Amino acid sequence: MKLDHILHGGDYNPEQWLDRPDILEKDITYMKEAGINTVTLGVFSWAVLEPSEGEYNFQWLEDIINRLYENGISTILATPSGARPKWMADKYPEVLRVRQDRQRNLFGGRHNHCYTSPVYREKVAMIDEHLAKRFANHPAILMWHISNEFGGDCHCPLCQEAFRQWLKDKYETIDRLNQCWCTTFWSHIYQSFDQIESPSLVGESAVHGLNLDWKRFVSEKTAEFVRHEIAALRQGGAKQPTTVNLMYDFEGLNYDKLAECVDVISWDSYPVWHKGADIVPALDNGLQHDYMRSLKNQPYLLMESCPSGTNWHGISKLKRPGLLTAASLQAIAHGSDSVLYFQIRQSRGSSEKFHGAVIDHYGGDDTRVFREVKYIGESLKKLSEVAGSEVCAKAAIIYDTENRWAMEDSQGPRNDGLHYHENLMKMYTALKRQGINVDIISESKSLEKYSLVLAPMLYMFRENMEERIEAYVRKGGCFVLGHWSGITDEWDRCYLGGTPYGLMDVFGLRRSETDALYEYEHNSLIPEGGSMFQNEYSCSTICDLLQVKDAQVLMKYGKEFYAGIPAVTKKLYGQGQAYYIGTDAQQEFYDVLCEKLVHELGIERAVSGDIPKDVEVCTRSLGQTEYVFVQNYRNSDMDIRGMELNGELLYGKSKETLHAYETIVLKQKK
Amino acid sequence: MKLDHILHGGDYNPEQWLDRPDILEKDITYMKEAGINTVTLGVFSWAVLEPSEGEYNFQWLEDIINRLYENGISTILATPSGARPKWMADKYPEVLRVRQDRQRNLFGGRHNHCYTSPVYREKVAMIDEHLAKRFANHPAILMWHISNEFGGDCHCPLCQEAFRQWLKDKYETIDRLNQCWCTTFWSHIYQSFDQIESPSLVGESAVHGLNLDWKRFVSEKTAEFVRHEIAALRQGGAKQPTTVNLMYDFEGLNYDKLAECVDVISWDSYPVWHKGADIVPALDNGLQHDYMRSLKNQPYLLMESCPSGTNWHGISKLKRPGLLTAASLQAIAHGSDSVLYFQIRQSRGSSEKFHGAVIDHYGGDDTRVFREVKYIGESLKKLSEVAGSEVCAKAAIIYDTENRWAMEDSQGPRNDGLHYHENLMKMYTALKRQGINVDIISESKSLEKYSLVLAPMLYMFRENMEERIEAYVRKGGCFVLGHWSGITDEWDRCYLGGTPYGLMDVFGLRRSETDALYEYEHNSLIPEGGSMFQNEYSCSTICDLLQVKDAQVLMKYGKEFYAGIPAVTKKLYGQGQAYYIGTDAQQEFYDVLCEKLVHELGIERAVSGDIPKDVEVCTRSLGQTEYVFVQNYRNSDMDIRGMELNGELLYGKSKETLHAYETIVLKQKK
């Protein structure tokens, strides 16, 4: 999908207002006023689209699509499988999920279908195909939005049977499965695949191989369900691109599996702003943007975002003036070709009635929120040429969902919290403070194109990770490996013979022991003479004790019985460099490390001077043109002359001062 | 029921001591010594009254009633339906409740019957009627106490069916129900009433209309059960008044529905004393007293209170000397015609064995607690003439259980806590610091008789609330509306077109947005020139941003992006005044507001001078006689000369000094 403009709009539920044609008409007027060019229709509309079994009612939808299209507004059309009608649950209980404790859910909520159920698959295929037949050739239809925010698992007998078959296909013999899952422990050996049951808190919950394979099965089964829906659309004649909307920091599914099924990635972003310095959620959100973009390494869509307070947050804070614009433009800066909201008109009732919307219950366009949405619409028009441009990153961080599953499911070394996300954020923050783009990639992705790769807590190696890291470094790459890495294989079996597995030569060391620290504890990192570090730093959480063979020791521990034992090392290996950071250091350590590496590796920065702490810099490229986004996340003016910005101002007014939450976009030739 | 003396006594369980006639005799001696004139018998006695199906065993009860009566002690006789015998649960499992997850309870605990079950209703009616036949004409029987502390819900098939019928009667068509419940959201549309299931955490929990109607159904079904019991008593010939004992701050039922069924309100009071300043629980308890009294606007009963440590509190603190007397007289001050304890003799075993009692396991009358109970008995005799007098309040606060259900069930704006109770307490405290009586009324009650009405967080309007507020102000009333008010209708559907719904003209403003604050955050209120306020106050939790049309702005916000936006307003409307308080201000703000309004509206105060902070003042009236209760909740002496007290001392010794926890009662002509 190649867009020549930026999508602006969001979820719209006219089926809630069919008895108020006046409101539907007013909505269109408002949308045009706000520069809205796209809506998402049909999410959760099944009960209206098929009010009783086999009785399809699409006319209202066609009328709306037409009316919107006449007014210059395109439609992303959703399949309705995210929630099902009551009649279906009553007639076919198998469509409802069974929980891990083996109780079948009653009807209610959403996102609770069994993805294995043949009945549900049949019903979904039928309505999807009918929708495609009716709308595939409609010029308003921009793309297809498959269901909504997939997640969760089902433990029904159909899923149990499918899981057993999946395992049989994977392992062929039960002996092989027993070996991989280490079932000899606690006498959990299986004699046949028929004996296997999904993990449960009232049954088996501590066989990590079983837990991992169950999560893999759920991810693949969900992806199969997505492909099933897409096939039905294609069967109905749909030719438009497809997407699924993904979620923030969601570890329930391996998103790589969903990314393979669809043409375009999209996601739903709901940061918690105004709780301390806003640069913190900005960077956290930025990492998610980069993760989503890296899934397919192409422009993606911001599918949902909240124009005002988010009602399911603990505290629904209003967004300060300018923040919504900043968050919207951050999406563009990171590679999104859209700014879409949930939702255009606030619902009158039910659980999301206080979720922020472009048009609220008051119903006027004379609101602070509406005015800012309109301003964003104008901004996006000014940035039209950015649509379709790419994000090039020379640095990457490995974040792998399966690694997280394994590490967090294991017992030890720190059941009170591994602080994986925090450690990841420290590395990401350090790179972003250099003003460079960063890809966030899984272990499945190639490392070849990067000058610098960082891997925090790469506990589980899969897909020959160790060989690929070795080759990457040997051929000239710079690899930074964090603590608690290279411990287990893809079944969470510990490697024997020393860790980081397969890389002891590359890094010139062995992890001899690993200590865990209480929340109130710290150790210190003391620089060695001749090291790239001059200062002491504190570290916490987890400390690997390193037994160095032929690496350069950069820092040693300063306290505890392991004072003097190496903590941070560097080794030149082949054409490249291998760094090992044996602990969870304070932010400034990573800042210095990344500054030096970016400089030394000659990774090009978008700005040449110093970047203030509350500023984020991103770039997008189109051929030889580079768009530099500079955003101020401080709620006050900021002098940015120190950044030595080049290029012309495509958006914004000054290269000298950024107002509170202001963004400027510069255009320059590379 | 018109009493000529104050009831003193409490729950008594002689069935636990039938094998110890010596103890039963001693109890009577002790009761007489302590001035006890009333006991409650029969609560939870079913297994002794009907040891096997159809075999009634009432003789022991008659013997006790007689023996007590011979000694001047009357009986409040309870129906035994609060707990059932094991044989009944075994033979008729339908009498046991089904939980929201659809599991039927096993036998055990108490208060867990199905209120719909025909079998349970039949069994209850039979024993109630038998009890009435035996005791209706006994002169000792003062009143009937229906069951015990009603609460909880049942999700059994019988209740499901009854709920569907209740909905059918209410809505007539399923379309009407769908519209009221906004079921289009997430495809939850029903096609027929037969499809409806009660709310469940394993099913539907977020359709607010369903949740609200379920709670209404439960309240009405419980009330129906109460009426069923009363009818059985009347059938058996009982002519005495009836009561149910209600609970502190209980939101499981709409108590208005229970209040309609019975002749007299009674409640069970268990404050947590001695955790910081005692005036805090005293006022909190005072509000509950006022709420209970206002249910029927007539004298009520303190049915249970604890003579010593309350064993189900987290920390069972002993009551300091004088505190039990203070708490007992507080009940009288607020309109109770009784001081009743749970319990007279401590049980030897089971879960309440360490609950404070008049006679403890030691069994003597030479205890600190017994001596204080005896002192209370003497005090109540001195106050006999107060029995039957009324409490007249010119100020009221609207506290509505259904409003609370709706507001707390909704998501947003502050899922981490709306602080409704705290905000309510601030308004109540401010009024009580003026020494005036306060009614606590639901939205169903008339406003006409009050000079001043305050409504904290009146989120949901029902029963034409907006019209009744408008009329009240137009005709000369003073109405103070708190923040987050007038948002939804009785199905929790948001009002369209601006809020506070129907009152934007009356208050001269519109709530444009609402911000929520973290616990650590505060905003400030800055007084406008010409306002009744001179000082700045802090505010927190929730801030409405007001768009003022023609109100007088009294205070504006001092911080955040909405600094300078109106927060507190006043408008003269018709003959009256309409105040809007857009945020949760600090206590002192409400103190100043109430002081000025009480003064301006000419609401008569029982004392003319300043009331010290740790003192509570209440009045009761009998014709032209006014009884003024002045209570010191500080654990030290207090100079009270600043209050300028009039009238003669009916109780107590000095108008100049109050000792720790001391009460005085003055008698004066109005």
Next chain:
Amino acid sequence: MKLDHILHGGDYNPEQWLDRPDILEKDITYMKEAGINTVTLGVFSWAVLEPSEGEYNFQWLEDIINRLYENGISTILATPSGARPKWMADKYPEVLRVRQDRQRNLFGGRHNHCYTSPVYREKVAMIDEHLAKRFANHPAILMWHISNEFGGDCHCPLCQEAFRQWLKDKYETIDRLNQCWCTTFWSHIYQSFDQIESPSLVGESAVHGLNLDWKRFVSEKTAEFVRHEIAALRQGGAKQPTTVNLMYDFEGLNYDKLAECVDVISWDSYPVWHKGADIVPALDNGLQHDYMRSLKNQPYLLMESCPSGTNWHGISKLKRPGLLTAASLQAIAHGSDSVLYFQIRQSRGSSEKFHGAVIDHYGGDDTRVFREVKYIGESLKKLSEVAGSEVCAKAAIIYDTENRWAMEDSQGPRNDGLHYHENLMKMYTALKRQGINVDIISESKSLEKYSLVLAPMLYMFRENMEERIEAYVRKGGCFVLGHWSGITDEWDRCYLGGTPYGLMDVFGLRRSETDALYEYEHNSLIPEGGSMFQNEYSCSTICDLLQVKDAQVLMKYGKEFYAGIPAVTKKLYGQGQAYYIGTDAQQEFYDVLCEKLVHELGIERAVSGDIPKDVEVCTRSLGQTEYVFVQNYRNSDMDIRGMELNGELLYGKSKETLHAYETIVLKQKK
């Protein structure tokens, strides 16, 4: 069992490595290097021992046992009943436990068998007997280890029926049961034993007599299961001693019942070190050692301990150099004849893969942990002569599991925490600071042999406790009774007529009331003139208000309304002394009390001078020889000349200085 050397070794699971004979061979080499002479085999090996029903596969086990024995390593052979094979759960679901909510567990985890199930008992007996037949005469077999860490309960129909029969045997008539359980409360009277159901959170959970008897039934049923296993072993010809491994501070079972079944006590010790001063967990662990030893009052075994970080702790801290040695020698000091680890070789997978082990995943002997294990092996050889020696204690503390059940199940006086363990630890710490040995005994044990007995919070008296205390004091014993004591009988029924029941004459007082304090509250203890105390101390948690008749008042309360009321008393009674401590005082109070009592009673101390705070002193005796263990739990050197140590150094180098975590052992004649 009389050993002539100390066992050194631990759990070993060769069945996890049958495909790696190289590793099994290497393990033996390493064990010999580390001075390991004993392994525990067969825990959780059922699925390998009986891979399908009736097919026994013991050859691998015999090979290992032989190979180890050839290398001087004996075997403790476990029965495999701690976890069952999948085929058994599939074919006989009754072997799986039913939870209190009446849901049957799925297969998984461990320790979840029904101890009543005839099928499970039959299957266990068969494999146990087969194991005995094969190995009973093998010279390598040192003893039999029955199952693993018994605990938990089962609520299946078979257990319900067995519980009813157990109650019928105990009470004979249902009236007697009703009386003991106080079932009249809340109408819970039973008409027949058939009506009784086990406690449940979805049924009855607050009839304390039922709860207590259920726990007693579970303890006895578990003991019966142990005897059943032992009988099968004996049936198979086994003549070696038996043991069960017990757990730290475990209150699920009355360990007295298990102790009766086996020949030797053993337990699994996993203290949390390095979280503040290490003397704290050292003393806490020391108390458990003393508790385990006192169960049979003979040498016992340390069956499991962790050589490095414990992976199921919240924070898996590494042990500082020397700490493992200190903890291992502490076991010997308290009367253990073994130092055994869990585990010898770390498992590759599943939930304990990061649990510390002698040989870790790296697999070498060149690790810090291996070197320390080897050092311990050498140390134990030096201490060989200590094996079989006894621990003589003249002081005892009563800690009773049934008392704890009752006290913690009751509501009041402090549901937020009774701090029983903390109070127990204060008394224990005070005694240990005197350098004397302490027995920890249940209420079933005789008091006669002790000069001093302390009883913290002896809430429930059973087995004529009051008579035995009276006799003990009368005959010259010194008894110190803590607060909240003598309140209920063995059914948790409150004693009438005053408490401490049966001892008001002995102590010369009555507990009139009991106050509970918030966590932030304190009261103070003020010494009376002529008392043994000179200083004020603070106290907290719970305060008994004492009404003294003829005791000497040692201290009074300093605050609250009970300032001036006696808190600590002493009475000379018969030939002995009776102290009552009415509150939870600060540590220093108990220190002073115990110092004075130890001195006054002439209890012999192993050292004559002052013992530094971070030091623990223990003694073992063999005839006229006394071994004095002195341990430094500080992570730095310590001058110990103040202790005036006698005897020759059997272990260690200096009587003047102890290094960090160092132990010395002195040998002297008594």
